[in-house]
Amino acid sequence: MTYKTCLGNTSIHALHPEILGLIFKMNAGVLNDSDEWNTPGGRIWCDRALGNTISTSHIFNAWRTAILRSPSLWGGLIDVDYLMRLDAAGRDEVLRRAGDALSSSDSQLFVVSLLFENWKRIKHFHITIGEELFSKADWEPLYWPAKYLQFFSLTINTRTWNPNPVVLEGQLFSNDAPQLQVFESNLLLHLDTSATWLAHLRRLCLRETSRRMIPLGSLLDAVKVMRQLESLLLTFTAVEAPTTDVTPVSIVEMPSLLHIGISGVQVMRAIDFLDHLIPSRGCGLQAKLTVDPSFKDSVEAEHFQNTLARYARNWFEHNTHCHSLYITVSNHVLRIHQESIPRSLLRPLAIDFRTFQSHPVIVDKYFLLFAILSECDLTNVENLGLSLKITETSVPLIWYFFRPAFPNVELLCTSAQTLELITPYDPSEAPLFPKLIYGTS
Numbered sequence: 001m002t003y004k005t006c007l008g009n010t011s012i013h014a015l016h017p018e019i020l021g022l023i024f025k026m027n028a029g030v031l032n033d034s035d036e037w038n039t040p041g042g043r044i045w046c047d048r049a050l051g052n053t054i055s056t057s058h059i060f061n062a063w064r065t066a067i068l069r070s071p072s073l074w075g076g077l078i079d080v081d082y083l084m085r086l087d088a089a090g091r092d093e094v095l096r097r098a099g100d101a102l103s104s105s106d107s108q109l110f111v112v113s114l115l116f117e118n119w120k121r122i123k124h125f126h127i128t129i130g131e132e133l134f135s136k137a138d139w140e141p142l143y144w145p146a147k148y149l150q151f152f153s154l155t156i157n158t159r160t161w162n163p164n165p166v167v168l169e170g171q172l173f174s175n176d177a178p179q180l181q182v183f184e185s186n187l188l189l190h191l192d193t194s195a196t197w198l199a200h201l202r203r204l205c206l207r208e209t210s211r212r213m214i215p216l217g218s219l220l221d222a223v224k225v226m227r228q229l230e231s232l233l234l235t236f237t238a239v240e241a242p243t244t245d246v247t248p249v250s251i252v253e254m255p256s257l258l259h260i261g262i263s264g265v266q267v268m269r270a271i272d273f274l275d276h277l278i279p280s281r282g283c284g285l286q287a288k289l290t291v292d293p294s295f296k297d298s299v300e301a302e303h304f305q306n307t308l309a310r311y312a313r314n315w316f317e318h319n320t321h322c323h324s325l326y327i328t329v330s331n332h333v334l335r336i337h338q339e340s341i342p343r344s345l346l347r348p349l350a351i352d353f354r355t356f357q358s359h360p361v362i363v364d365k366y367f368l369l370f371a372i373l374s375e376c377d378l379t380n381v382e383n384l385g386l387s388l389k390i391t392e393t394s395v396p397l398i399w400y401f402f403r404p405a406f407p408n409v410e411l412l413c414t415s416a417q418t419l420e421l422i423t424p425y426d427p428s429e430a431p432l433f434p435k436l437i438y439g440t441s
Contacts, residue, residue: 020063115141123148123179128155142168145176152177153184155207173197191222198225205233213240216269217249220276224252232257236264239273253278258347260311263288268300275307282318284347285311291355305371308351312336315349316376322349325378326385326413327369334365336372370401378405384433385413388421398422402432412439 056063115122119141142154154168168187173180177197184205191198204226206214216239223232232254249272257279262270267289274287287308316322328335334353353368384406388398398421412433414422419439422432 112138115139119144119146121148122146124151125149126151126153128157142172143170144174146173146180147176148179149173149177150179151182152180153182153205155184155186171195191218193221193225198222199227201226201229203231203233204229205231205235206237207233207235213238215240216272216276219273220249220252223254223277224250226254228256229254230256231259231261233261234263234265234270234273235261239265239269241269241272249276251276251278254283255280257283259284259286261286265289267291267304271300271304271307274311275303279311279314282315282347283311284315284349286348286350288352289354291353305368309372309375312349312351312372313376315347316378316380319347319349320380323380324383324385325381328387329365329369330387330389334368336369366398373405374401379408381406382408383411383413384409386418386422387415388418399432403430406433408435409433410435410437412436414439 115138139154146152168185171192172195175192175195175197178200180197180200181202182205183201183203184207186207204223214237219239223229254277257277260274260277260279260283262274263286265273270287270289274285322338324339326335326337326339332355334351336349336351338349351372353365402422
């Protein structure tokens with residue numbers, strides 16, 4: 001059998017050119033690129049879309065011809081991190097292959113000149129850069145029309161405190177970004193509610209805006225316009241409390257909102273924000289809330305409990321396919337998670353409540369746990385993880401709550417201490433989990 005005969009009979013060569021083209025396009029997806037580089041022995045290598053496409057073009061002449069004849073493929077491969085590791089000739093060759101095709105860009109200095117020349121055809125924009133390398137004039141294209149832009153992420157890393165931080169102000173994209181679906185930034189302090197591109201957003205992520213306050217009313221007014229929003233993330237975002245001398249903050253209905261993530265936000269500002277939202281049925285909530293010294297009012301504590309209880313009740317009522325729940329209670333932590341190891345689910349439930357070690361606890365964590373879950377339908381829970389610390393109130397409360405709450409638990413994952421806590425003292429007394437089949441510790 002000759003090599004030529006063997007090659008001609010292989011299945012890869014029987015594929016239709018259009019199918020091969022689709023495979024090449026899938027491998028050229030920069031959205032799947034890792035942010036980490038692996039350079040063993042000084043050799044520049046990483047499993048990134050641009051590197052994969054270059055390597056693929058070197059396998060067969062037919063593949064090389066097909067790839068080189070596809071400017072749209074190269075237009076989606078303008079990966080600046082990778083290009084910066086090529087020499088000038090290599091960078092020029094990749095840009096030449098892209099031609100006039102729509103392009104994507106991903107971080108570092110080379111992007112500045114690239115922006116001025118290619119902004120109008122960029123689809124995917126993802127940049128993380130140090131503030132010391134940032135000049136506001138460099139980003140003038142961000143205020144130009146962006147008719148093809150679908151994904152926008154700009155993060156400025158700050159090493160030291162800056163009294164005059166760079167921020168995004170004015171009318172971004174000249175109010176002309178009809179295809180934009182994802183917006184992420186730590187520079188945005190004001191969302192212009194008249195911007196038409198807000199109505200198309202599917203994901204909004206505001207990060208690390210703690211240098212200046214965002215009024216709660218302004219944030220809610222902007223979110224109100226985003227009727228198609230599916231994911232909303234606030235991370236270390238400084239939200240300003242509503243004042244009594246202004247128009248009351250309105251309730252915002254978000255019929256498409258599937259996931260809310262909130263962390264690093266002052267606890268009562270986070271609760272104020274959540275309390276003014278009515279998300280979709282079964283909306284997931286990932287909340288990491290730390291109680292600071294400002295949290296010392298029993299009225300605030302009740303507001304906190306009621307708001308989280310509403311979200312938990314909504315989640316359990318409409319996610320009946322979920323059969324697992326993991327609960328941790330310790331001196332300074334209350335954790336209610338749908339999974340033991342969080343994954344990238346569409347509608348996850350993960351509530352983390354922490355207190356400072358030196359801060360007096362206003363709310364007993366067992367009371368808080370039961371306040372959040374007492375009105376939830378937990379009959380679908382079959383796998384339960386428990387890690388409970390004994391307190392003066394824990395034993396009677398645990399028996400009062402857990403007996404009716406989890407009638408269908410079959411698998412229990414717990415510690416020896418917790419197992420001792422939930423084991424009845426009287427052998428004749430009914431167990432907490434009547435259907436338990438297996439337990440681990």
